[in-house]
Amino acid sequence: MSVASSLPHDAARLHVTGAARYIDDIPTPKGCLHLAFGMSPVARGRITAMDLDAVRAAPGVVAVLTAEDMPFENDVSPSNHDEPLLAEGEVFYVGQPVFAVVAASHLAARKAAKLGQVNYEELEAILTVDQAMAANSRFEEGPRVYSKGDAAAALAKAPQVIEGSFEIGGQEHFYLEGQAALALPQEGGDMVVMSSTQHPTEIQHKVAEALGVPMHGVRVETRRMGGGFGGKESQGNHLAVACAVAARATGKPCKMRYDRDDDMVITGKRHDFRVTYRAGIDAEGRVLAVDFVHYARCGWAQDLSLPVADRAMLHADNAYLLDNIRIESHRLKTHTQSATAYRGFGGPQGMIGIERVMDHAAHVLGMDPVELRRRNYYAEAADGGPSAPRSAAPTPPEDILDPRKHVEYASRGSVSEVSQPGVPAAPKGAQTTPYGMEVEDFILHGLTDRLLETSDYAARRAAVAEWNASHRLVKKGIAFSPVKFGISFTLTHLNQAGALVHVYQDGSVHLNHGGTEMGQGLFQKVAQVAAARFGIGLEMVKITATDTGKVPNTSATAASSGSDLNGMAVKAACDTIRDRIAAFLAEQHQSEPAEVRFEGGRVHVGSESYAFAEAVERAYVGRVSLSATGYYKTPKVAWDRIKGQGRPFFYFAYGAAVTEVAVDVLTGENRILRADVLHDAGASLNPALDIGQVEGGYVQGAGWLTTEELVWDGKGRLRTHAPSTYKIPACSDRPEVFNVALWDGANREETIYRSKAVGEPPFMLGISAFLALSDAVAACGPHYPALNAPATAEEVWRAIGRARDGV
């Protein structure tokens, strides 16, 4: 049995020998040309003159492209067709590509790009939340509002009201492999593109649009990425489209990769948010009402900002049953990089809002913050395990067949294009989220108990208090935070996947599916599923590059959905072939197909048993098809994002963390001393890979909230565009003591082997590090520290002042 085992990554040996190839490692075909962009130095302006003669004359330059040279569409947006690849008369952020240089080498292209003479009439740029609000510069007509109960009335009646506002910084993906693409022109105007992307279908679509060919004229291949984290869901479009257009124009293969600086300056990042809150609480710590306002800085183009901001709203409750809540969300348009997907996709920003409220309430009431949280938890699911499937109300078919051209169906950005009618309501009396979804699988009561025990929370909390009472210069803090994260694409139709499986005459299996590998171990997990279905060893299964020519119309590998969707699709394909072989052998042996068993590398039928390869050979000779596609669509989900009602998620993934920190009172310098994590991966398909995801998620989440600070100056220039100025957690920043365990329950929903998605949820465990810093700072004075994120040493130092002296 190959599922549920801790096997290393599929490409482990390739990785440790340096043989694993990324885009820039693929030997380039002869005559390959290289691209670089000339970029805007101003945040907002009109192009008044463009003289590119010096660029054209530079050594090695073969061609220079501007917006006018784009033969068809000049657009790389995954949503709103508002993002020209090359600027069209106006520029909207510092770093925006204005022209592209095609040259004999990467260096020649980069050098030549610096020679462009472009004049701009500078216009006033909108950079901050306040500027955008004042100018009413936004996406969508006004704020989105989701609500439940009557927050205003409940606030008016509440015994006590707390309020505040805090800033939550963005985050640079810093996938260690920068963006890259390679376009190879084919006969008849077709194009093959190798891309470091989480979304090959989107690349295929945008390239086809730019070349004016049907999607069948473009094939996109992705073997692996050197990290993605959301930053390769839409941000690779630029390079792929530019390479394809240049390859079409020159007839030569074209490659592009961003240097690190350019990557950081050009590409979108996590949305930074301001969250303001008013919460009504009672003396027991019950949160009676909350009113949130989210201000998301989306940058200059829409990209995926609407679903990101939606998901922030959908996580404004986190683990807490709130009867009266209102969430107002402003999606602000600013002259900065177009903010994009990043692990958690807005969920973390929404979640930290309510965690802040809990923290603030506990401080005001002088209550233990864990106890206060538990009092507000959703009720525990009656049974932790699988339940009998309930018949859902029938949903009318979705009307997604609008013949309008260029709709971004396969993108999460297409929210405004597709309506979702017929959303069924949760049953009466059920505990529901602010968006009307019943919470049926809550396990945080039990999970919290276990974590508090294993982390020795109570004793350590007392020890921290004791330490703080006797130390003036170093204060300690400890904090607990839970995670409840919704799994599924909120754009319902994206919750589908396909797979293609071939079994060859010798019993070896070739496997392809729509998901992409970026280090999360998806390929390994999916191969385990295939091996288990056929009852064979993993060495018999070959996982091949994601390829739009093999599996079409795929969704991005995002929203943590990779294994859930693709695992099921692969299972379906394998089962089709298995059933065919079983039927064939059963007939030969006068047995029943259901009695044919595939296990231990053999196929058992009646009293007979064949090696798998032998059974396959017999089936082949018996003219049985040994190739099949598989398809899966997630059941139960239906969502109306305008009303904010429905069931956007198939299920929730849970987790919790306890973090302890120490803070130097004079400088604000700080350190994570210990972190304990308990995370729910359902019945894990591969515990070793899942633990890796949990650890990595925690560290990346803590990095976002502590050291990773993005700074733009008054001219809209990103000042932190290299690892020297943007501090990513290093090996030495990892908590000194770091205990990570998986919760041992199964998913109550019927997912692949009852596992749960694990890519994004653990990211939010890092919130406990932020809260622990807040706890340490609170030990410095009587006032609430009102910490902003990231809590850099400087911010911690400022907060110490606030704790001492009040704001």
Place this chain on the structure above:
Amino acid sequence: MSLSIRLTINGAPRDIALEDARVTLLDLLRERLALPGTKKGCDRGQCGACTVIVNGKRVNSCLTLAATLDGAQVTTIEGLATGDRLHPVQEAFIEQDGFQCGYCTPGQIMSAVGLIAEGRAGDDPERIREGMSGNICRCAAYHGITLAVQEATRRMAEAEKGDAA
């Protein structure tokens, strides 16, 4: 002006003509010598992805000018295994799950080989973390990386003892 240097790369001597005196060792390896196992993460000495061993010491190959290396011995990730037999550090990275996306891995492994040779860290996790802190892993596989370095250090020390005995 063209400049000629002699390097021993993964045990094999190579005479190399450099048209550009400013070419880095990293670009030389990746673009001229078809050794793309050494990765480019930042190209400015800040991430460690390009770490190789030069004359027994670990260096960031993106900061090292090839022209300054005449006569040097260079070991890259491609030259670490002996035939099919992996180096103990490579083995330990597989066993301890010392990576996710794998992009930092060649640099981490070469850095670990250098660190172990320096003999500064022993198998003390705190000092290993410090000694490996020049190698960023964005996937944050740090736990596995630390364990792998510890494990390899021990195994190599034992093997040495075995050899001496």
